[in-house]
Amino acid sequence: MPELPEVEQVRRTLSPKLVGQTVSSVRIFNPERIFEVTPVQFRRGIVDSRVKKLSRRGKYLLMQTDNQHTALIGLGMTGRFIVEPDLEPLEYLVVAFSLKRNRIVKLYDMRRFSRISLAETGKIKEHPFLAHLGYEFDDKQLTPSVFCKELQRFRNRNIKGVLLDQSVIAGLGNIYASEVLFGAKLSPEREAHTLNLKECSVLLGTMRKILRKAIEMGGTTIRDFRDADGKNGRYAKELKVYLREGQPCTRCGTSSEIKRIVLGGRSTFYCPRCQK
DNA sequence: ATGACGTCCTGCCTGC
DNA sequence: TGCAGGCAGGACGTCA
Numbered sequence: 331m332p333e334l335p336e337v338e339q340v341r342r343t344l345s346p347k348l349v350g351q352t353v354s355s356v357r358i359f360n361p362e363r364i365f366e367v368t369p370v371q372f373r374r375g376i377v378d379s380r381v382k383k384l385s386r387r388g389k390y391l392l393m394q395t396d397n398q399h400t401a402l403i404g405l406g407m408t409g410r411f412i413v414e415p416d417l418e419p420l421e422y423l424v425v426a427f428s429l430k431r432n433r434i435v436k437l438y439d440m441r442r443f444s445r446i447s448l449a450e451t452g453k454i455k456e457h458p459f460l461a462h463l464g465y466e467f468d469d470k471q472l473t474p475s476v477f478c479k480e481l482q483r484f485r486n487r488n489i490k491g492v493l494l495d496q497s498v499i500a501g502l503g504n505i506y507a508s509e510v511l512f513g514a515k516l517s518p519e520r521e522a523h524t525l526n527l528k529e530c531s532v533l534l535g536t537m538r539k540i541l542r543k544a545i546e547m548g549g550t551t552i553r554d555f556r557d558a559d560g561k562n563g564r565y566a567k568e569l570k571v572y573l574r575e576g577q578p579c580t581r582c583g584t585s586s587e588i589k590r591i592v593l594g595g596r597s598t599f600y601c602p603r604c605q606k
Numbered sequence: 607a608t609g610a611c612g613t614c615c616t617g618c619c620t621g622c
Numbered sequence: 623t624g625c626a627g628g629c630a631g632g633a634c635g636t637c638a
Binding site for chain 2: 406407408422439440441442443484485486487491553554594595
């Protein structure tokens, strides 16, 4: 569930609790969630270092330490950070970082889709989690014509699938892909390479507007998402099509209903009348 | 080479 | 009433 706006909200709420702090110990409760390095390597890379910076790339959080290492954390669907004194360990705890004054930063993940790893900070771009990622949504280099050219790469794929492809734009997930296409009045089934420059431009602009607003509102909570303060995102009430199957379209009126179809194995919501 | 589909994982919700 | 089955989905593996 955490897509770009939710991960950004976690970054913003976790930063003040973590940046500048020294990690005195790292306990790993679910070693299967660690990739590319061993649990021992992960622990050694973090322990006794000070957190310099918490940043984001696509849907990944990057925790940079002052000993030239960066932890990479993907939240999957239900990954959540909880900062608290060490009460009894919660079920589904993946990893816990101990700070001073009995504060513990815990990554908790009910559905166990989260992924964590470690890289040398200087080689972070080559890490397998990040190497294939495309543009950040607000990258100035991503102009309408560049975006249009990117979409030409896909001769036989629908635009919804391409928006979910992290190698094009990093950070969109299933909820915002449907919302952005509704905003841009484009059918999710349109083949990506058929979009003209004008349509690419509208799509890009709509995506930026929606993601900015969602970030501003702390992301979307359907059910599970909480930020590092335990708060829900407030964007759910702004959703125009996601989970609105059978409801009237908010743009073209009562006579047109939102439809649900499955594309690439994922629920996709749209208005057949105003999305072409 | 590219795209489609299955898999992982667990809780919740629906319907019989 | 209880339980089976479907659904949710990010990212990767496999197959055609």
